[in-house]
Amino acid sequence: xxxAGSRRVLLVGGxxxxxxxxxxxxxxxxxxxxYLLGRDTTRLADAAASLAQSGCEIEKCALVEATDLDGHAxxxxxxxxxxxxxxxxxxxxxxxxxxxxxxxxxEDLTRVMGVNFLGAGSLLIHCLRALRDxxxxxxxxxxxxxxxxxxxxxxxxxxxxxxxxxLAQGLxxxxxxxxxxxxxxxxxxxxxxxxxxxxxxxMSTTADAVAEATVRALDGRAxxxxxxxxxxxxxxxxxxxxxxxxxxxxx
Numbered sequence: 001x002x003x004a005g006s007r008r009v010l011l012v013g014g015x016x017x018x019x020x021x022x023x024x025x026x027x028x029x030x031x032x033x034x035y036l037l038g039r040d041t042t043r044l045a046d047a048a049a050s051l052a053q054s055g056c057e058i059e060k061c062a063l064v065e066a067t068d069l070d071g072h073a074x075x076x077x078x079x080x081x082x083x084x085x086x087x088x089x090x091x092x093x094x095x096x097x098x099x100x101x102x103x104x105x106x107e108d109l110t111r112v113m114g115v116n117f118l119g120a121g122s123l124l125i126h127c128l129r130a131l132r133d134x135x136x137x138x139x140x141x142x143x144x145x146x147x148x149x150x151x152x153x154x155x156x157x158x159x160x161x162x163x164x165x166x167l168a169q170g171l172x173x174x175x176x177x178x179x180x181x182x183x184x185x186x187x188x189x190x191x192x193x194x195x196x197x198x199x200x201x202x203m204s205t206t207a208d209a210v211a212e213a214t215v216r217a218l219d220g221r222a223x224x225x226x227x228x229x230x231x232x233x234x235x236x237x238x239x240x241x242x243x244x245x246x247x248x249x250x251x
Contacts, residue, residue, distance in 0.1 A: 088218070128175060
């Protein structure tokens with residue numbers, strides 16, 4: 001925290017509804033200074049305005065593109081330098097893409113992989129390095145229950161999230177003892193702009209519910225959470241189903 005007691009929060013994927021909900025929930029507990037990184041100027045401005053209405057102080061909005069790997073270091077380093085460091089970084093970079101498999105459009109499939117793993121993974125590395133260098137702070141990585149076992153209905157998205165999730169877990173182990181912490185959040189289906197028009201499955205959730213669970217976990221010692229929590233047990237079973245049986249389930 002700053003001397004004034006404000007939590008300094010960096011949103012990477014600054015227009016993400018889940019990231020914004022987390023920030024608003026943090027602001028309910030005390031002052032928040034927010035710095036937003038994202039790829040769309042208009043959406044960032046709208047996001048900043050909504051946070052300001054919730055009582056957050058907006059430090060700055062800046063552009064970063066997930067697929068512009070060469071620009072990631074400067075974007076993250078610039079944010080940390082301007083704000084004087086961060087207490088919490090929320091990595092909320094991702095795209096769902098079309099629910100396609102082997103016969104999907106190659107350009108769309110590679111874009112989903114590029115954004116969800118390569119782009120998000122690059123930003124994860126730069127953010128965690130910065131937290132390690134300041135010897136403190138928490139990196140919240142928005143993963144998905146899809147990372148537990150990629151399903152045929154959206155294999156590319158699930159595989160990309162599995163890669164990001166594994167990277168976050170491995171790098172967190174490597175950063176142990178540095179003061180930097182990684183909290184991986186695995187929501188189920190979240191009712192947001194990204195999932196608009198899709199059929200809501202059982203145990204779907206909301207951005208506010210994910211935010212509540214995340215903020216509670218920030219005050220604890222968990223390294224991974226599921227939202228809703230009971231999905232942890234559901235996917236513990238799904239993950240260990242024999243493959244012939246898994247193939248017979250419509251997921």
